[in-house]
Amino acid sequence: MPLSYRSGGRTLFLSLASAALFCALSCWPANAAPHQPHSPFDKAQRLREALEGRPEQQRTRRDYERVMSAYRAVYHGDPASPKADASILAVADLLAEQGRVFQDEKSLQDAIGQYEFLRKQYPASRYRFSALLTEGEIYRRDLEDRDEAKATFQQFLKLYPQSPLADEARQELKNIQKEEVAEKHGKRPAQHTTAPVIEAQTAPPTSAPLAQPSKHKAVVTPVFPSVTQPQPQQTHTAQVPPQPAPPAPAVQQPAPEQTSEPSKLSEAAMNAPPPPRKGKLPLVTGVRHWSTPIYTRVAIDLQDEVQYEATRVPGPDRIFFDLHGSKLSPELIGKSVEVTDDGFLKRIRVAQFSNDVTRVVLDVSNVSEYSAFLLPNPWRLIIDVHGSKPGTMPAPSLIAKQQPQPATQTPASNPPSAPATPPPAATTPSTVRKPSARTTSAANTTQEPAPSPQPTPQATADAAAPGSTLKDIASLDRQPNKVKATKHPTTAPVVQSVSGTSPEQQPNELEATNQPQPAVPPTPAPAKKASSKNNSPAATPDQPAIHAAVPTAAGERSMVRALGLKIGRIVVDAGHGGHDSGTLGPDGIEEKDVVLDVALRLGKLLKQRLGADVIYTRDDDTFIPLETRTAIANKAQADLFISVHANSSSDSSARGVETYYLNFTTSADALEVAARENAVSDQSIHQLSDLVKKITLQDKISESREFAADVQQSLYSGLEDGNPGLKDRGVKKAPFVVLIGANMPSILAEISFLTNPDDAHELRDPEYRERIAESLYRGVSRYVGSLSGVRIAQSNIHTSGN
Numbered sequence: 001m002p003l004s005y006r007s008g009g010r011t012l013f014l015s016l017a018s019a020a021l022f023c024a025l026s027c028w029p030a031n032a033a034p035h036q037p038h039s040p041f042d043k044a045q046r047l048r049e050a051l052e053g054r055p056e057q058q059r060t061r062r063d064y065e066r067v068m069s070a071y072r073a074v075y076h077g078d079p080a081s082p083k084a085d086a087s088i089l090a091v092a093d094l095l096a097e098q099g100r101v102f103q104d105e106k107s108l109q110d111a112i113g114q115y116e117f118l119r120k121q122y123p124a125s126r127y128r129f130s131a132l133l134t135e136g137e138i139y140r141r142d143l144e145d146r147d148e149a150k151a152t153f154q155q156f157l158k159l160y161p162q163s164p165l166a167d168e169a170r171q172e173l174k175n176i177q178k179e180e181v182a183e184k185h186g187k188r189p190a191q192h193t194t195a196p197v198i199e200a201q202t203a204p205p206t207s208a209p210l211a212q213p214s215k216h217k218a219v220v221t222p223v224f225p226s227v228t229q230p231q232p233q234q235t236h237t238a239q240v241p242p243q244p245a246p247p248a249p250a251v252q253q254p255a256p257e258q259t260s261e262p263s264k265l266s267e268a269a270m271n272a273p274p275p276p277r278k279g280k281l282p283l284v285t286g287v288r289h290w291s292t293p294i295y296t297r298v299a300i301d302l303q304d305e306v307q308y309e310a311t312r313v314p315g316p317d318r319i320f321f322d323l324h325g326s327k328l329s330p331e332l333i334g335k336s337v338e339v340t341d342d343g344f345l346k347r348i349r350v351a352q353f354s355n356d357v358t359r360v361v362l363d364v365s366n367v368s369e370y371s372a373f374l375l376p377n378p379w380r381l382i383i384d385v386h387g388s389k390p391g392t393m394p395a396p397s398l399i400a401k402q403q404p405q406p407a408t409q410t411p412a413s414n415p416p417s418a419p420a421t422p423p424p425a426a427t428t429p430s431t432v433r434k435p436s437a438r439t440t441s442a443a444n445t446t447q448e449p450a451p452s453p454q455p456t457p458q459a460t461a462d463a464a465a466p467g468s469t470l471k472d473i474a475s476l477d478r479q480p481n482k483v484k485a486t487k488h489p490t491t492a493p494v495v496q497s498v499s500g501t502s503p504e505q506q507p508n509e510l511e512a513t514n515q516p517q518p519a520v521p522p523t524p525a526p527a528k529k530a531s532s533k534n535n536s537p538a539a540t541p542d543q544p545a546i547h548a549a550v551p552t553a554a555g556e557r558s559m560v561r562a563l564g565l566k567i568g569r570i571v572v573d574a575g576h577g578g579h580d581s582g583t584l585g586p587d588g589i590e591e592k593d594v595v596l597d598v599a600l601r602l603g604k605l606l607k608q609r610l611g612a613d614v615i616y617t618r619d620d621d622t623f624i625p626l627e628t629r630t631a632i633a634n635k636a637q638a639d640l641f642i643s644v645h646a647n648s649s650s651d652s653s654a655r656g657v658e659t660y661y662l663n664f665t666t667s668a669d670a671l672e673v674a675a676r677e678n679a680v681s682d683q684s685i686h687q688l689s690d691l692v693k694k695i696t697l698q699d700k701i702s703e704s705r706e707f708a709a710d711v712q713q714s715l716y717s718g719l720e721d722g723n724p725g726l727k728d729r730g731v732k733k734a735p736f737v738v739l740i741g742a743n744m745p746s747i748l749a750e751i752s753f754l755t756n757p758d759d760a761h762e763l764r765d766p767e768y769r770e771r772i773a774e775s776l777y778r779g780v781s782r783y784v785g786s787l788s789g790v791r792i793a794q795s796n797i798h799t800s801g802n
Contacts, residue, residue, distance in 0.1 A: 044070035137330030290631035307489035493691035574599035578623025601773035656727030663733035711779030718775025
């Protein structure tokens with residue numbers, strides 16, 4: 001699971017055990033492998049990721065309640081848990097989100113009560129600042145209670161005048177004052193202007209005294225005694241008093257977790273979908289990221305499709321995206337998150353740039369290329385950024401495996417209530433306006449000038465000055481050296497490269513460059529590769545001994561083969577999962593169950609026979625977003641990626657197996673399969689195909705094609721005996737989202753047609769599924785045998801969380 005900043009204020013919805021999203025709760029009995037047990041917090045994080053991966057129209061109150069109950073179990077079970085305050089915060093965020101989705105004022109009031117509960121019971125929590133500020137944002141933007149919002153922002157400035165978030169409170173008070181002046185003169189405040197909303201202030205307003213809470217202010221009665229936690233070191237006047245809660249109204253109310261229980265709602269209401277969203281602008285609800293020393297992927301979660309613009313400002317490199325016709329979720333306003341995992345991404349900042357434009361800024365290392373594309377169901381903007389290759393060999397630290405650390409909030413002077421445990425290296429965690437014709441054109445691809453060796457004075461000052469986050473975000477589009485990737489707001493994919501640069505090599509390529517290579521025999525005439533079987537005593541039963549890589553079937557020798565790269569880590573991806581059942585076959589058989597069983601069997605074979613390190617994107621019935629699956633492989637620095645799926649067709653007689661690799665195509669059949677697996681429209685799939693045409697590297701295409709050919713041959717030959725009518729549908733190319741952005745040879749195997757009655761009958765048989773896994777294994781082994789061998793794995797089979 002990625003590091004996620006989702007509707008949690010300037011707080012972090014961090015996957016502090018981010019990999020835990022993909023840890024298995026259990027395996028299929030035949031493929032059981034040792035796994036670390038899940039903590040209650042891990043379980044709650046997994047449930048939340050699955051909930052946020054569903055479109056809002058498909059969520060129910062019961063879904064929200066299931067996730068909130070999991071978080072409540074953390075602090076009810078152990079009030080002193082280091083995850084207690086984060087769990088209380090998550091419940092507050094989910095209540096606020098539920099209130100917006102279901103247009104329910106009570107849930108919004110309960111969210112405010114939950115934030116107050118956090119501040120009272122955990123006064124040393126790092127989340128105390130954002131909790132109070134978010135209360136004000138909910139009053140102002142959701143409940144439209146200007147008086148209560150004003151009182152809350154004034155209270156914030158009284159308690160935390162030196163907080164980095166104080167500028168947000170001052171700005172909101174200034175906006176409220178403008179509205180009050182406009183109404184006093186009989187004018188309606190402008191709702192959609194281009195004037196920047198993020199204006200810097202140098203001093204807090206002093207004209208109005210601190211207002212007393214109104215009758216709307218929630219009061220918290222704890223359900224367990226207060227937990228004494230170590231107070232942060234006194235570093236500035238923003239330190240929280242022991243009990244900073246506001247004065248209480250006369251009537252006491254139950255604790256937030258009790259008031260939010262939906263006991264009075266009928267079963268039908270709990271399971272009913274939300275009402276249609278009213279005419280408000282769609283919200284930006286979350287930001288997720290995965291980062292390595294040379295690459296980062298960011299996912300911006302949206303309520304609906306939006307048009308966007310992309311721009312890079314060099315020296316230092318910052319890439320910002322303006323999302324038109326959108327607003328930030330109140331809990332995300334002013335967010336600035338430092339990323340401390342020693343990766344390519346340094347910081348993410350988000351702000352409401354104007355009344356209808358949200359700006360997301362990525363502070364990254366030197367950029368060679370970046371791309372962006374929109375995905376639906378639910379809507380999100382996916383951004384991939386690649387670092388540039390320096391003139392000299394990178395430092396050895398880039399070759400070593402990086403141990404990611406949790407992101408930390410910008411107010412770093414206030415330590416968390418408990419230390420966060422870094423996730424393992426395998427992973428990090430770290431609706432509808434139609435676009436105009438001109439915005440749906442093909443991807444914009446341009447060449448930027450090489451970055452200036454020295455940053456501009458203004459850029460340096462803004463980036464370095466303390467407390468200048470808002471000013472810096474607002475000033476980015478005024479930088480003279482900015483380079484736009486879009487001419488106008490668009491929904492089409494965007495690709496932007498920096499001239500004079502080339503993408504950095506992957507860590508395994510860097511490592512191979514510095515190692516002695518085996519002697520390369522003369523290139524033979526194009527021929528089918530030798531079997532991967534090897535009887536050398538130095539090899540495991542099926543593990544190829546170290547040798548010089550042979551050319552591809554076409555007689556070519558790619559960089560992968562020239563450098564003598566070896567396979568050490570393989571990611572096995574079981575398609576679909578959770579609420580996404582994939583293809584439904586006769587008598588209720590579901591693709592998600594079939595492919596999970598096959599994937600687990602395949603992983604077991606790869607570990608036992610090849611000695612490879614195996615990572616599963618999922619090993620239970622969990623939904624994993626498509627963009628997350630690729631990011632898991634990249635973050636793990638995997639050498640191969642194989643995604644297992646079952647095919648479908650409107651023609652029930654269709655049979656056979658086929659294997660895909662990532663590339664652009666004009667084949668109608670291939671595009672239809674990709675559109676179905678990607679869950680996108682025909683228009684979107686053509687745009688993605690155009691995107692792939694511009695971003696893929698020829699070397700990765702060549703090796704992926706070779707990988708697919710080996711797997712396809714083994715898959716068909718392993719299943720054809722006793723299977724009359726089975727067709728070899730061959731190797732094909734298509735723009736699959738799950739393969740876009742992968743930094744290693746990657747394929748997608750369609751193991752059978754679940755819509756064919758005969759295939760569906762076979763797929764119910766565990767022995768047939770084992771036969772499929774064996775066939776896939778032989779294909780992987782065959783491809784590995786054509787390279788320089790296998791690096792012996794140092795760990796057992798694991799999911800992304802182990």
